[in-house]
């Protein structure tokens with residue numbers, strides 16, 4: 001690569017150099033001991049690939065279809081808050097990169113650009129991620145604005161009745177700029193000078209009573225399909241289908257909420273089996289390599305989403321950095337598929353990977 005960057009991890013180093021400590025640690029950090037943060041990456045590394053040889057791989061097809069939208073590869077952009085802390089162009093740069101890469105961008109509720117600004121800036125397929133506040137009128141307002149602005153799905157984040165305890169943010173007294181989507185609806189200014197202002201703000205506003213029954217309410221205010229993000233168990237996957245979710249995102253919020261939850265890749269198969277192909281299952285958390293994408297697909301995910309890699313690309317080089325991060329993951333996936341004997345994403349199967357559970361079962 002022209003600028004000498006050869007993998008995603010090198011973007012993290014550049015991001016660290018580019019950003020003030022408070023912002024870098026907000027983006028990179030996880031909850032409490034950061035046990036799950038490490039596990040999200042390490043559990044991918046424990047999965048072994050089982051390639052097939054003498055397969056015609058002269059042409060590799062990466063494209064796939066998510067909820068009826070064809071994208072160039074099964075790698076989407078996860079919702080992450082406040083991109084203007086990483087780069088002055090914020091989510092507008094990210095959205096342009098998503099369009100250039102022909103992938104789906106999920107815009108965060110807590111973005112630093114509004115749903116309308118992002119919609120006007122590019123023609124990428126966009127999903128809108130929703131937090132539900134005690135003030136339900138805010139959800140109604142945002143969902144309706146997203147629908148009107150051409151977003152194609154609502155991603156309801158279900159793992160945040162309160163904010164996880166992120167100790168770096170507490171020490172740094174993390175600030176909260178005015179969240180653009182809430183301008184004119186609610187001030188996001190926090191007066192307290194103790195600890196993380198984001199934590200204080202989130203805990204004042206999030207509705208901790210949100211529960212499965214409320215999905216009926218959410219469906220009553222939108223015609224868009226609803227994906228539920230933050231599922232980690234078979235039980236919750238079944239409940240999500242019972243309430244009519246159009247898709248499930250296996251996620252532990254990038255290990256920023258409850259520490260000691262499982263690495264997402266380690267529970268993916270359980271969720272996929274419970275869902276039984278009725279709705280798409282997506283995964284995020286710790287995806288840093290094309291081989292990780294391949295492993296997630298082999299265990300039944302229809303696509304993955306990436307959070308921090310996009311922010312690191314954005315912080316390092318703006319729109320170009322996000323494009324490069326996405327392109328590197330695609331190139332790595334393409335090479336992995338060629339070397340594993342899979343000419344298309346449909347050819348990636350369970351028999352192309354060996355997990356710890358497989359090893360244990362083979363010993364019984």
Ligand SMILES: Cc1cc2nc3c(=O)[nH]c(=O)nc-3n(C[C@H](O)[C@H](O)[C@H](O)COP(=O)(O)O)c2cc1C
Nearest residue numbers: 027078079080081108157253254284285286307308
């Ligand atoms: C800095 C940061 C901000 C995030 N903001 C949001 C958010 O606003 N809404 C949300 O649902 N998830 C949010 N997430 C979680 C991501 O959507 C995603 O689950 C996670 O980043 C995936 O893990 P990865 O960063 O290892 O790829 C955030 C994650 C990070 C790192």
Ligand SMILES: CCCCCCC(=O)C(=O)O
Nearest residue numbers: 081110131201202253256
């Ligand atoms: C709506 C205020 C809370 C934003 C939390 C952003 C987030 O999900 C994360 O930092 O993680």
